[in-house]
Amino acid sequence: MGMEQREFLVTIKACRRRLNLAGFLKNLIFALCVGAGAGIVFETAAFVTPLYYADIYAGTAVLLAVPAAFAAACMRRGTMEQAALFMDGFGFEERIITAYENRDKDGTLIVLQRQDAMRRLSENRSRIRIPIWPSWKSSVLSLCLLAVLTGLAFVPSPVKDRARELHGIREEAGEKEKEIEEILESLMQLEQETLTQEQQAALQEMQEMLQSSIQEHQQADSAAALAAAGEKLNYKYENMSSQLSNLAQSLQNGATASAASADSMQAMAEKLQEMSGMEPSGGNQTASNQGQGGQEGQNGQNGSNGTGSQNSQNGSNGQDGQNGQSGGQGDGSGQGQGGQGDGSGQGSGQGDGSSQGQGGQGDGSGSGRGTGSSSASHDYVSVPNAIADSGNLTGNSVDHDASQYFRTQTGLSWEGTHVSHEAVIGSYERNAYEGISAGRYPSGMEDVIKKYFASFN
Amino acid sequence: MSELDRNRLQDPVYMAQRIADCEAEIQKGIIGQREIIRQVILAMLTGGNVLLEGMPGLGKTRLVSTIGRVFDLSFKRIQFTPDLMPSDVTGTNIIVKNEKGSSFSFERGPIFANLILADEINRATPKTQSALLEAMQEHTVTVGNDSHRLEEPFFVLATQNPIENEGTYPLPEAQLDRFMFKILVHFPSKEELRGIVTLTEGSGAVEIQKKLNGEGLLAARALVNQIPVADAVMEYLLDIVMETHAANPHIREGASPRAAQALIRAARAKAFLEGRLNVSFQDVEKMAPPVLRHRIIPSFDAISEGVAEDVIIQRILDAKKP
Numbered sequence: 001m002g003m004e005q006r007e008f009l010v011t012i013k014a015c016r017r018r019l020n021l022a023g024f025l026k027n028l029i030f031a032l033c034v035g036a037g038a039g040i041v042f043e044t045a046a047f048v049t050p051l052y053y054a055d056i057y058a059g060t061a062v063l064l065a066v067p068a069a070f071a072a073a074c075m076r077r078g079t080m081e082q083a084a085l086f087m088d089g090f091g092f093e094e095r096i097i098t099a100y101e102n103r104d105k106d107g108t109l110i111v112l113q114r115q116d117a118m119r120r121l122s123e124n125r126s127r128i129r130i131p132i133w134p135s136w137k138s139s140v141l142s143l144c145l146l147a148v149l150t151g152l153a154f155v156p157s158p159v160k161d162r163a164r165e166l167h168g169i170r171e172e173a174g175e176k177e178k179e180i181e182e183i184l185e186s187l188m189q190l191e192q193e194t195l196t197q198e199q200q201a202a203l204q205e206m207q208e209m210l211q212s213s214i215q216e217h218q219q220a221d222s223a224a225a226l227a228a229a230g231e232k233l234n235y236k237y238e239n240m241s242s243q244l245s246n247l248a249q250s251l252q253n254g255a256t257a258s259a260a261s262a263d264s265m266q267a268m269a270e271k272l273q274e275m276s277g278m279e280p281s282g283g284n285q286t287a288s289n290q291g292q293g294g295q296e297g298q299n300g301q302n303g304s305n306g307t308g309s310q311n312s313q314n315g316s317n318g319q320d321g322q323n324g325q326s327g328g329q330g331d332g333s334g335q336g337q338g339g340q341g342d343g344s345g346q347g348s349g350q351g352d353g354s355s356q357g358q359g360g361q362g363d364g365s366g367s368g369r370g371t372g373s374s375s376a377s378h379d380y381v382s383v384p385n386a387i388a389d390s391g392n393l394t395g396n397s398v399d400h401d402a403s404q405y406f407r408t409q410t411g412l413s414w415e416g417t418h419v420s421h422e423a424v425i426g427s428y429e430r431n432a433y434e435g436i437s438a439g440r441y442p443s444g445m446e447d448v449i450k451k452y453f454a455s456f457n
Numbered sequence: 458m459s460e461l462d463r464n465r466l467q468d469p470v471y472m473a474q475r476i477a478d479c480e481a482e483i484q485k486g487i488i489g490q491r492e493i494i495r496q497v498i499l500a501m502l503t504g505g506n507v508l509l510e511g512m513p514g515l516g517k518t519r520l521v522s523t524i525g526r527v528f529d530l531s532f533k534r535i536q537f538t539p540d541l542m543p544s545d546v547t548g549t550n551i552i553v554k555n556e557k558g559s560s561f562s563f564e565r566g567p568i569f570a571n572l573i574l575a576d577e578i579n580r581a582t583p584k585t586q587s588a589l590l591e592a593m594q595e596h597t598v599t600v601g602n603d604s605h606r607l608e609e610p611f612f613v614l615a616t617q618n619p620i621e622n623e624g625t626y627p628l629p630e631a632q633l634d635r636f637m638f639k640i641l642v643h644f645p646s647k648e649e650l651r652g653i654v655t656l657t658e659g660s661g662a663v664e665i666q667k668k669l670n671g672e673g674l675l676a677a678r679a680l681v682n683q684i685p686v687a688d689a690v691m692e693y694l695l696d697i698v699m700e701t702h703a704a705n706p707h708i709r710e711g712a713s714p715r716a717a718q719a720l721i722r723a724a725r726a727k728a729f730l731e732g733r734l735n736v737s738f739q740d741v742e743k744m745a746p747p748v749l750r751h752r753i754i755p756s757f758d759a760i761s762e763g764v765a766e767d768v769i770i771q772r773i774l775d776a777k778k779p
Contacts, residue, residue, distance in 0.1 A: 085689055088737075098687040098735035109469060109683040113734035 005103065008118045009080075011125065012100060016083035018130040024073035026134045029142050031065035031072070036145035043152035050163035055153050062146065090127040095120055169226050173217040176230065179275070180217070184210050186268055191261035199247055206240050209437050235433050237276035244269035421456075429453040461669065466676035473732050476502065476677055479527050479668040480730075486523040486665045487516055488656055489649030496640050496747055497524060497614065499730065501674060502681050503722035505637025506593050506613040508578075508628075508751060515642045516653070517616045521574040529670040530571035530610065537581035539624065543588035547598045548605075563600060568592050571608060571671060575615035579625040586632055589613065593635045610674050630710075630754065637719045639751035677729070684725040686736045693779050694720055694741045700773045701749065707759035707769050712752040720748045738779050746770050 039058030046054035084097040099117035102110045187207055192200050213236060216229035248265035432453060436446045465471040476498065483494050500507045509517050518534060525532030535546060548566030552559050578586060592598055596607045645653060656663065694717065701711030724740035750766040759769065
């Protein structure tokens with residue numbers, strides 16, 4: 001290969017490099033325009049629909065422009081033939097491409113043609129101009145689009161706020177779902193062979209309850225819904241903890257007990273108890289949540305838990321201090337740990353139902369919701385010695401004078417045992433909430449039930 | 458005539474110059490019609506035949522005779538009429554009596570010349586027209602059982618009148634395909650007409666010089682065939698021909714493969730004549746109309762809409778522009 005031919009090839013190569021560079025820049029500008037356009041679409045959509053990641057999507061679309069342009073430039077990089085053809089466009093009348101294609105061939109005419117092409121190229125090299133930068137119009141367009149995109153990203157909007165809120169909810173719900181799934185898994189891993197059918201059914205019910213909680217968290221689209229779901233979940237934890245504890249107890253007492261499964265159940269019960277207790281503290285500052293625990297101090301066993309219910313609805317035990325069973329000291333010291341969410345708490349906000357549980361001899365993990373307030377005055381609930389039509393009742397039920405009744409504290413009461421309203425309302429409420437979580441009530445009635453029980457507080 | 462340097466017959470620059478001299482010499486005897494002269498020379502450089510379409514009296518015969526003189530080639534003119542027989546063109550075997558007795562001897566027809574002017578070819582019957590087919594394609598004439606090779610270079614230049622179609626026999630597609638170019642001869646401009654009248658009716662008759670001979674023409678033709686064609690140019694050329702077969706409401710039938718061969722040869726010849734040793738896109742583009750216009754058959758739509766072949770070809774060229 002002669003010097004002249006080498007120079008000829010070098011010139012074509014240089015042209016190809018410039019063409020490739022120009023192609024890359026052109027692709028880059030185009031990709032930036034496309035990326036910025038896509039980003040604008042995302043940002044605009046964020047004004048209409050909650051799109052938390054709009055900024056990230058838009059940024060990614062713009063950033064992807066560089067590798068996309070590079071990839072496109074690599075895929076479409078010019079060949080020597082294309083460069084030669086491009087050079088021919090500057091008045092060489094296909095001399096260069098013909099000479100390049102026949103660079104290794106011999107023949108009088110071919111050699112003459114090659115020499116002619118090289119001579120022409122060396123004489124008119126200055127004619128060849130390859131603009132590297134794309135047109136200023138496309139550059140300005142891409143810059144404008146980027147500026148619009150940046151501007152849109154910083155414009156505040158209620159929808160964007162909503163998106164952030166939703167995102168927070170989703171994240172929190174996601175964590176909860178994960179937590180529930182872990183518990184579900186633990187439940188499923190429990191050894192069930194030694195359990196009775198009834199016990200297995202109870203475990204099955206627990207699993208179903210947790211499944212429904214997962215759904216509730218998935219469907220939560222507001223802080224209130226999430227709080228409600230969390231509230232239910234906590235209650236379920238408490239309930240499950242109690243049930244598991246009982247199961248563990250019965251397993252330990254049973255003849256065919258499996259110590260390992262009893263231990264694992266007990267451990268899980270404690271874990272659930274701990275989770276239900278911790279749950280409210282994670283949260284938030286709204287003071288009106290319905291607290292957990294603190295109620296049910298009517299028997300000594302339950303007195304131990306007294307946690308939760310820092311909120312104003314709780315502290316129902318203020319009055320219960322009268323009888324030692326309920327464990328309420330009446331001082332409502334409000335130790336409750338729970339109370340997350342933003343429930344609409346009512347009541348005076350005292351007496352957090354710490355429910356110290358004076359009875360104390362039980363080792364149960366008392367559960368129950370702290371309801372009522374310390375200042376509330378409620379009728380007692382009478383438990384008659386006899387019921388109607390049993391023949392044991394005397395007097396006329398409508399004639400108070402003939403009846404054996406007496407006035408006690410704030411209301412009429414029949415003779416017989418009677419328990420404090422606060423002592424049983426928790427139990428009633430618990431059953432109601434169990435029903436809600438198990439889906440026993442028609443949709444729409446859940447809130448009515450909740451309100452009903454809340455009205456006692 | 459400046460003497461042809463036989464040592465330089467392989468020199469493309471020299472030969473191109475000689476052809477250019479021929480062209481200039483022809484233009485002395487033919488006023489105007491430069492493009493037609495150029496195309497006829499291109500056809501001669503590639504060994505192709507030309508169909509000239511134009512009104513009578515536009516100098517077609519003069520053109521051919523002038524070319525014959527400049528290239529120092531034998532020239533015959535055949536006036537095609539309805540009663541012209543094939544043997545009137547090719548020649549025939551006749552009985553010759555001599556001392557040994559009677560025998561058949563082949564009497565050559567007018568086709569045995571370098572340059573043939575087939576005047577008003579569409580007036581002869583198809584049988585006679587077809588007598589030209591073998592001569593045009595194979596450069597041989599078969600009479601009886603004997604084939605006779607025609608002298609090279611052999612070149613047919615046929616003419617036909619676009620009007621007065623009464624009593625004519627339009628050339629069949631197979632025969633049209635044998636013509637490399639179909640050249641449309643337009644009426645000259647006023648200035649050209651003045652030059653023609655002055656030249657032919659005035660006193661100063663121009664002396665036409667011989668500039669080349671058959672050997673030189675064949676040497677130039679050999680050089681033309683060696684001109685390299687870049688792949689991209691070839692691709693463009695093939696695209697054009699293929700496009701005549703694509704779905705087009707104005708084309709009933711597209712060009713034949715012979716059209717591609719003719720187009721590349723014509724483009725080579727054009728490049729050669731311009732002193733270039735490679736074929737450019739522009740060469741192909743310029744040569745496409747004369748090569749393709751008689752090879753595509755317009756559809757009824759095209760005819761009814763008045764879309765001429767050249768318009769169709771131009772649209773194809775525009776669509777396929779590199």
